[in-house]
Amino acid sequence: MAEIAIATPATPPVAKTANAIAKAALVMLLALALLYPDQSHLRDKAAGMRAVGYPIVSFAVPLLWWTLWRDRMSFPWLPDLLITITCFTDILGNRMxxxxxxxxxxxxIHFMNTGxxxxAIILLSLPHTSGLGRCVERALAVGATGAIAWELAEYFAFISRTSQRSFVYGDTLGDLALGVSGALVAGILVHRLWRRGLLVAT
Incomplete structure (x- = not known):
């Protein structure tokens, strides 16, 4: 089981504001997607699943912090923002x-959002003194699991019903590779920022 870091990265005020704006915009875009799926370019793309799943994901950290972590750590604004961005950018990309x-x-999106x-998970679950190997290990575990879960969700949500499903195998492999690569880059980057003191404990 992942450890919960005792200290969290220091967060500039702009990240707190961006987090609130991203969450509010996400909820608004999801509501529009349910009301106007054609305008959101989400018809036959699991708009309902996104409307349920994205709020759960984007509000998971606040819920966990309030119920389990608030006596041990200050609110993890930066990890929460990173998680929210993964949901927001997907729904915004479809809307546009x-x-x-x-x-x-x-x-x-596969590369960036998995990263x-x-x-976010590294920042939440590892102390800032962790070595490169530990950061990379955690990143690959999260990246591979997340990429596989996303591809499975895509398949059962809408790919399995398309007549072109026999041609998506190569795309799926590419998405998995991009997701794992993004996670690897993220693990290395977080470690380097920690070592340089650019992500410091509060």
Whole structure:
């Protein structure tokens, strides 16, 4: 089981504001997606599952902190923001139709969002004195698990019902590789920021 770090990274005020704005915007975009799925470019793309799953994910840290961690650590603003961004960027990308109009956007989202999620879990579950090997190990565990879970969710949500499902195998492998690569980069980056004192304990 992952350890909960006693101290959390110092967070600039802008991260707190960005966190609140991202959460509010996410809820608004999800409501619009349910009301107007065509305008949100989410028809047949599991809008309902996103409307349920994304709030659960983006509000998980506040709930866990309030019920389990508040006596041991200050609120982890930065990890919470990173997790919220992973949900917000996906729903915003669909709303702006970036997945269908920018050929590399889907690849970038798989790389970036898995990396952000891995960074958040590292910040939440490891002390800032952890070595590179431990950071990379945690990042790969989170990245591989998250990437596989996302591909399974995509398959059962809408890929399994499309007539082109026999052609998505290569795309799935590419998404898995990008997700794991993003997590690896995140693990190395968090470790380096810790070593340079740019992410310091409060």
């Amino acid at each position: 139709d970036l997945y269908d109009t920018i050929v590399w956007f889907d690849d970038w 952000l999620l891995a960074a």
